[in-house]
Amino acid sequence: MIAVLKHELSGYFHSLTAYIFxxxxxAFVGIGALIYNIQSAVANxxxxxxxxxxxxxxxxxxxxxxxxxxxxxxxxxQLLYSLPIRTSQIVMxxxxxxxxxxxxPLCIVAVYPLIFAQFGEVYLPTSYGSLFAFFMMGAAxxxxxxxxxxxxxxxxxxxxxxxxxxxxNYYSVTLAEYVSATASGSAAALIVTxxxxxxxxxxxxxxxxxxxxxxxxxxxxxxxxxxADSSRFEGLVPDIMTKLSLFERFYTFVNGVFDLTAxxxxxxxxxxxxxxxxxxxxxRRYN
Amino acid sequence: MxxxxxxxxxxxxxxxxxxxxxxxxxxVVVNIFASILPAAMTQYEHQLCEALFxxxxxxxxxxxxxxxxxxxxxxSG
Numbered sequence: 001m002i003a004v005l006k007h008e009l010s011g012y013f014h015s016l017t018a019y020i021f022x023x024x025x026x027a028f029v030g031i032g033a034l035i036y037n038i039q040s041a042v043a044n045x046x047x048x049x050x051x052x053x054x055x056x057x058x059x060x061x062x063x064x065x066x067x068x069x070x071x072x073x074x075x076x077x078q079l080l081y082s083l084p085i086r087t088s089q090i091v092m093x094x095x096x097x098x099x100x101x102x103x104x105p106l107c108i109v110a111v112y113p114l115i116f117a118q119f120g121e122v123y124l125p126t127s128y129g130s131l132f133a134f135f136m137m138g139a140a141x142x143x144x145x146x147x148x149x150x151x152x153x154x155x156x157x158x159x160x161x162x163x164x165x166x167x168x169n170y171y172s173v174t175l176a177e178y179v180s181a182t183a184s185g186s187a188a189a190l191i192v193t194x195x196x197x198x199x200x201x202x203x204x205x206x207x208x209x210x211x212x213x214x215x216x217x218x219x220x221x222x223x224x225x226x227x228a229d230s231s232r233f234e235g236l237v238p239d240i241m242t243k244l245s246l247f248e249r250f251y252t253f254v255n256g257v258f259d260l261t262a263x264x265x266x267x268x269x270x271x272x273x274x275x276x277x278x279x280x281x282x283x284r285r286y287n
Numbered sequence: 288m289x290x291x292x293x294x295x296x297x298x299x300x301x302x303x304x305x306x307x308x309x310x311x312x313x314x315v316v317v318n319i320f321a322s323i324l325p326a327a328m329t330q331y332e333h334q335l336c337e338a339l340f341x342x343x344x345x346x347x348x349x350x351x352x353x354x355x356x357x358x359x360x361x362x363s364g
Contacts, residue, residue: 205301205304258330258332260330268317268318
């Protein structure tokens with residue numbers, strides 16, 4: 001894993017990727033600090049981080065689009081598979097390299113509250129609590145980007161999927177207000193989800209019977225629960241959309257609350273997407 | 288040949304799906320458990336501490352103004 005980590009870091013810092021990423025992140029944070037802390041004379045550095053959040057939709061795909069897609073395109077993934085290391089170690093090495101590239105500009109940003117503290121009263125625990133949550137949120141999105149990159153060998157396609165996924169997550173709370181909160185609407189959404197799951201199962205297993213069977217079972221379960229107690233489905237889809245939002249949980253830190261459940265959620269998102277990345281690579285490795 | 292390929296795909300795909308389902312279930316349970324915990328254990332409200340911090344700063348400056356300590360006022364801005 002260390003060898004993969006060193007190789008990836010060498011690749012990032014010998015190309016423009018790490019520098020472009022750092023430049024974009026520092027530019028976004030700098031503009032936010034100029035607007036909030038300097039022009040508006042607000043002491044709260046965490047507002048800057050809340051402002052910068054939308055920038056993740058641009059910078060995370062830039063960072064993650066080539067991590068596995070490029071390997072597949074160049075056929076160098078075959079060399080990785082021939083190494084005497086597990087697939088999980090390959091994914092972890094690549095992921096930690098991405099985290100290191102993400103951490104470098106954040107270390108520079110971490111100095112900003114100390115600078116502002118020289119000119120005013122900045123409450124540093126809130127600022128650094130928000131910065132830690134900002135790092136964890138970015139780490140979760142990098143894990144998602146890594147998984148998306150593992151699905152294709154085209155970097156542009158990987159970036160093209162990652163951008164709308166992040167934007168969808170960013171606007172999920174707003175979109176939840178427009179989604180039907182009725183029981184029938186939620187039940188219909190779950191049935192559509194079961195159909196999509198059937199397609200995924202069919203793609204993975206190449207077996208139509210299994211795919212149809214599982215989809216039909218899920219649909220039957222939804223219909224039975226709907227007729228037994230439809231109140232369970234009321235407001236379900238908007239509730240799920242709000243709970244899955246990475247950004248909504250970050251805003252509690254901006255509002256001055258250090259929420260441990262949000263950190264646990266970010267860690268579970270990281271574990272889930274890294275696990276999916278390992279599964280994606282294993283499928284390719286052993287087929 | 289195609290049948291053998293489909294059998295391999297079925298075994299691999301089923302294993303992958305099952306593992307994904309198990310991992311997802313574990314992670315969902317962990318999150319549900321974390322959300323059930325009382326707020327006193329999981330949330331630390333900075334705002335109250337920040338208000339106390341600002342009040343102490345204000346009190347310090349007020350006392351300095353009464354007693355006359357210009358150098359401290361200059362340092363705090």
